[in-house]
Amino acid sequence: MKVRYFAWVRERVGHAEEDIDVPADVESVADLIGWLSKRDEGYAAAFAEPTVIRAAIDQEHVEHDAALGNGREIAFFPPMTGG
């Protein structure tokens, strides 16, 4: 699964995207956030406050309880400030 990061989530993680093999027990967006946040302190800082993190699977907004399913791409980003 491709994972993409934007804005200060990208800055804290340290890169814009990566490909990961999702462990079998990681089923929801929330599970993935928990799994990623343990990787190093950059990820921990990025996901320190999960409630602030927004997510999109295959370029469509999802809530944290959404299943990853066979999504090809998931993105994590702060609340949007366009317009």
Place this chain on the structure above:
Amino acid sequence: MKAWNPNIRVQRDAFDLNEETRRLVEGRGDIGATVAFTGWCRDEDERLAALELEHYPGMADAEIARIANEAAERWPLQGLTIIHRTGRIAPGEPIVLVLTASAHRQAAFEAASFLMDYLKTRAPFWKKEHAADGTEGDWVAAKETDDSAAGRWR
């Protein structure tokens, strides 16, 4: 079933409102109203040298299209143009344009307001400040008022 397609563009270049309006209404006798909203970059009491817009390529266009289609379903629109810029934008320059066209003014006014409220909360763009004194800027924080503004359309 609408017989027109929204003109949605995510681009670095500035845009010209008169040109975009001409492009929307030229040669058409069924448009009685157009409403244009332009969002501009401010200098925040001269604190900012620029804003830098980051976006999610692909999702930005797709999400704006979804928002545009919802507006077209909710209001009898005759045409729609949405342009959102990316990259570095200086104070005094435009950031976003929402241009709606309809037979009568109410649809054009309401759809433009709806579109801006949804763009602010759902379109994947993020603004980073560049301070006038050259220091590293912060990411602009989303505002509760934007969420509540979008909430009134539900």
